[in-house]
Amino acid sequence: MRLSVYILGAFTAMVVILGFLFKTMHWAGADMMIVLGCAIAATLYVPLFSIYKYRKGRTA
Numbered sequence: 001m002r003l004s005v006y007i008l009g010a011f012t013a014m015v016v017i018l019g020f021l022f023k024t025m026h027w028a029g030a031d032m033m034i035v036l037g038c039a040i041a042a043t044l045y046v047p048l049f050s051i052y053k054y055r056k057g058r059t060a
Helices: 002-025 030-059
Strands: none
Touching: 002 030
16 A cells, blocks of 8 residues: 555656646646646545555554
């Protein structure tokens, strides 16, 4: 689970950063990338990271 959380976090950060780059360069698709990255972070990354941290602290 640790690896999947880190991969999902890296992917989410990559999408958001690319969205900001596209926004800076005034390229098409920037808004969609930023919204998609924030939606993935809110619906998948934060809950999975919270579960991972809870289980890690509980077993230690």
